[in-house]
Amino acid sequence: MPPALLRHLRVLRPQDAVETYAHPRPEFARLVRAGALHRLATGYYAVVPDDRVGEPWLPALEAAASGIAAADEGIDTVALMGLSAARVHGALPRALGVAVVAAQRHRSALRLVDRDATVLFVRRDVTRLDVQRYPHELGEGWITTVEQTVLDLAARPELGGLRDDADAAARVLLARADTAVLDELATAQRRQATLRRLRETA
Structure with a gap:
């Protein structure tokens, strides 16, 4: 993940990456395929912990909900x-x-x-x-x-x-x-x- 995107909140939306990527949505799709991002809901992605990249990983529902709301x-x-x-x-x-x-x-x-x-x-x-x-x-x-x-x-x-x-x-x-x-x-x-x-x- 680009360091610029790894701030205090590990839930990202494509619009959060407009200064990092010219076309955020295709880049996010690539990161999902690579196992670096996990798609939570339409337009919301969780950053996968470094030690879990490439492995099955599911954040707690409460953490996901908190992160989604805070992202908005x-x-x-x-x-x-x-x-x-x-x-x-x-x-x-x-x-x-x-x-x-x-x-x-x-x-x-x-x-x-x-x-x-x-x-x-x-x-x-x-x-x-x-x-x-x-x-x-x-x-x-x-x-x-x-x-x-x-x-x-x-x-x-x-x-x-x-x-x-x-x-x-x-x-x-x-x-x-x-x-x-x-x-x-x-x-x-x-x-x-x-x-x-x-x-x-x-």
Whole structure:
């Protein structure tokens, strides 16, 4: 891979390479055939780690979703949330077929081409969420904290189409959450009733 393309984010789009290649799309296709790039979805490619070039390699769904969103909007305006945040926090042991990302602008769901999975984008102001850094195999990004994830799962358990998993993850994370932080967030985000219902059923 040309060093100019290897920045902090390892998800690339052809338009990111216009200063490197006169015709980025054919060059990206060549790099895919060479095993240096992995096609995630239409218009999105992951840089394959040097020690995995030429070998079967599939980045985690959550890393792919974070990288795709950040490639479009920038790292600081997107964050994994809901089911995806719960998965990264260890509250959902099994792999999922859906990823959920908070993003600044509205956009349609994105179907991945390297697996049976979809990335859902939820329009939210990430600066108003409680988030933490999320280092992953394709760079780094943001993810909602345990406490924020509890509130998000409890408020919208149907988001992602896996309500039972969302309910279970909310209960797991509730037990790990900082009670004071959780109460403060619920008050600030007007979700006291949501939190009360969760606690009553946990």
